[in-house]
Amino acid sequence: MDEIRSRISSRTYLPGTRLPSVRAQAKALRVSVSTVVEAYERLVAEGVIHSRPGSGFYVSGPVAPLALAEIGPRLDRAVDPLWISRQSLEADAGVLKPGCGWLPESWMYEAGMRRALRAVARADSSVLTDYATPLGLPALRQVLARRLVAAGIDAPPDQIVLAESGTQAIDLICRFLLEPGDVVLVDDPCYFNFHALLKAHRANIVGVPYTPNGPDLEAFAAALREHSPRLYITNSGIHNPTGATLSAATAHRLLTLAERSDLVIVEDDIFADFETDPAPRLAAFDGLSRVIHIGSFSKTISASLRCGYIAARADWVDALVDLKIATSFGGGQLAASVLLTALTDSGYRKHMEAVRQRLAQAMESTVDTLQGMGIAPWLIPRAGMFVWCRLPPDVDAAATARTCLQQGVVLAPGNAFSQSQSGSNFLRFNVAQCTDSRVFESLAQSLSR
Structure with missing residues (x-):
C-alpha cells in the first residue's frame, strides 16, 4: 500500500493508470499474491484506486499534489535533502547547525x-x-x-x-x-x-x-x-x-x-x-x-x-x-x-577580508579536532566554509545524524549530497558553525556508541 501511495504521490502513477496485475506486483515486491490482493482491496476501500471487473485496478483521480520527497529512491528521512534544509531552517537559537550551508548570524554583513x-x-x-x-x-x-x-x-x-x-x-x-x-x-x-x-x-x-x-x-x-x-x-x-x-x-x-x-x-x-x-x-x-x-x-x-x-x-x-x-x-x-x-x-571589502580570515582559522581548528577524532577530510579546502569528511570505518552518517539531532546538533549526512548514494560514510561540516565545543562532544558520544 505504501509503495502504491508513493508512486501516486510522485506522479509516477497518474489518474487512470492501470496498476500491475496482482501476480506481477507480487513478483516485483517479493510478496505473496494474497498480500497484493489484500493491499489492492484496502486501497479500493480508501478510494485511492478502483477496480474494473475483467480489466484490473486503476488509479483514481484527481492528480495527486506533487510530493518531492516521494520522487527518486526512497531515502531515510534523516538523509533527505529537504529534511536537512527544514531542520536547519526551523531550528531555534539553542540548536547547533554544523550541517547547515550558511554563516552564523554574527558573521554576516x-x-x-x-x-x-x-x-x-x-x-x-x-x-x-x-x-x-x-x-x-x-x-x-x-x-x-x-x-x-x-x-x-x-x-x-x-x-x-x-x-x-x-x-x-x-x-x-x-x-x-x-x-x-x-x-x-x-x-x-x-x-x-x-x-x-x-x-x-x-x-x-x-x-x-x-x-x-x-x-x-x-x-x-x-x-x-x-x-x-x-x-x-x-x-x-x-x-x-x-x-x-x-x-x-x-x-x-x-x-x-x-x-x-x-x-x-x-x-x-x-x-x-x-x-x-x-x-x-x-x-x-x-x-x-x-x-x-x-x-x-x-x-x-x-x-x-x-x-x-x-x-x-x-x-x-x-x-x-x-x-x-x-x-x-x-x-x-x-x-x-x-x-x-x-x-x-566602503565596508564590504573589509568585511569579506575579515570573514575569509575567520574561515581560515575555523577551518584549521575544525580539521584538527575532527582528525583527532578519527574523522578524515577528503581534502583540505583552500577557502570557504565546507569540509567534506569521511567517518571512521563502519560508521553510518545517517545514524550519526539521528543521534546528534536528539542532542540539538543538526548534521549533514553524505547521502543527501550523493545521487549514487555512495556517501553513507561522509558528513559535510560547516566550519563557521563548528566553533561551539558541544558539536564535537555530541559527535564523540555518537561515535562511541
Missing part, C-alpha cells in the same frame, strides 16, 4: 545592511512601492557586470537578469531549457538542493563522480555518450560540499566535451567572495556560449535579502525575462536597491 536599509529608506518612493524593470535594477546589473569582468567573464548589463535568489535563477533556467524526462548531470556529491529542484522539474538526474580537480572526465564523457544530457549543473569556484576547486586543465577538457555533445552548463558561483585565490570559471573560458553563470549574495551579505542573478548569452535573455515575468511578474526593486548599496559600501 549586518552593519552594512543597516546602513543600506537607512539609505534606501530615504530614496525615491518608487524604490519602496513599484515593480522593478524586467531585467532588474540597471545600476546593480552594471556593478555585477564589472564584478564579472574582474573574474574574466564578459557579461554586459543587458546580458544579466536579476532573480529573486540563486535558486530561482536555476529554476528559471530549468523552465527555459528542460522538458520532463530530460537528463541533467550533477556532481556526485553536489549541493543537495540541486537534487530537490531537479525532481520538481521531473528531470532524470545522473551523478558524475567529483575529484579534487573537478568532475571525473572519463565518467563525464561516458555519461554524455550514454544519456545525451541537456544540462550540467556545477560549482566552478568553491565546490559544495567538497570544498574542491576546478583546475584549468579540467575546465578546458570539460568544455571540449560539452561542445561536442551540445550540452549547456549552469555554473553556480554563489561562493565567489569567499575565495582567496580565484579558481578558473567556465563562463570565462566559454564566453557565455554554452555556459550560464549564476550567483547571489545570501551567503555573504544577508540570507534575508533575496536577490540573485543570471548571466547568459544575448539571444537567451528575452526568453528568460519572459519566464521571470510569467512566474514572478516584475519582481521587486527593494532587495536589489539594498544589495546595490551594501555591495558598493
Whole structure:
C-alpha cells in the first residue's frame, strides 16, 4: 500500500493508470499474491484506486499534489535533502547547525545592511512601492557586470537578469531549457538542493563522480555518450560540499566535451567572495556560449535579502525575462536597491577580508579536532566554509545524524549530497558553525556508541 501511495504521490502513477496485475506486483515486491490482493482491496476501500471487473485496478483521480520527497529512491528521512534544509531552517537559537550551508548570524554583513536599509529608506518612493524593470535594477546589473569582468567573464548589463535568489535563477533556467524526462548531470556529491529542484522539474538526474580537480572526465564523457544530457549543473569556484576547486586543465577538457555533445552548463558561483585565490570559471573560458553563470549574495551579505542573478548569452535573455515575468511578474526593486548599496559600501571589502580570515582559522581548528577524532577530510579546502569528511570505518552518517539531532546538533549526512548514494560514510561540516565545543562532544558520544 505504501509503495502504491508513493508512486501516486510522485506522479509516477497518474489518474487512470492501470496498476500491475496482482501476480506481477507480487513478483516485483517479493510478496505473496494474497498480500497484493489484500493491499489492492484496502486501497479500493480508501478510494485511492478502483477496480474494473475483467480489466484490473486503476488509479483514481484527481492528480495527486506533487510530493518531492516521494520522487527518486526512497531515502531515510534523516538523509533527505529537504529534511536537512527544514531542520536547519526551523531550528531555534539553542540548536547547533554544523550541517547547515550558511554563516552564523554574527558573521554576516549586518552593519552594512543597516546602513543600506537607512539609505534606501530615504530614496525615491518608487524604490519602496513599484515593480522593478524586467531585467532588474540597471545600476546593480552594471556593478555585477564589472564584478564579472574582474573574474574574466564578459557579461554586459543587458546580458544579466536579476532573480529573486540563486535558486530561482536555476529554476528559471530549468523552465527555459528542460522538458520532463530530460537528463541533467550533477556532481556526485553536489549541493543537495540541486537534487530537490531537479525532481520538481521531473528531470532524470545522473551523478558524475567529483575529484579534487573537478568532475571525473572519463565518467563525464561516458555519461554524455550514454544519456545525451541537456544540462550540467556545477560549482566552478568553491565546490559544495567538497570544498574542491576546478583546475584549468579540467575546465578546458570539460568544455571540449560539452561542445561536442551540445550540452549547456549552469555554473553556480554563489561562493565567489569567499575565495582567496580565484579558481578558473567556465563562463570565462566559454564566453557565455554554452555556459550560464549564476550567483547571489545570501551567503555573504544577508540570507534575508533575496536577490540573485543570471548571466547568459544575448539571444537567451528575452526568453528568460519572459519566464521571470510569467512566474514572478516584475519582481521587486527593494532587495536589489539594498544589495546595490551594501555591495558598493566602503565596508564590504573589509568585511569579506575579515570573514575569509575567520574561515581560515575555523577551518584549521575544525580539521584538527575532527582528525583527532578519527574523522578524515577528503581534502583540505583552500577557502570557504565546507569540509567534506569521511567517518571512521563502519560508521553510518545517517545514524550519526539521528543521534546528534536528539542532542540539538543538526548534521549533514553524505547521502543527501550523493545521487549514487555512495556517501553513507561522509558528513559535510560547516566550519563557521563548528566553533561551539558541544558539536564535537555530541559527535564523540555518537561515535562511541
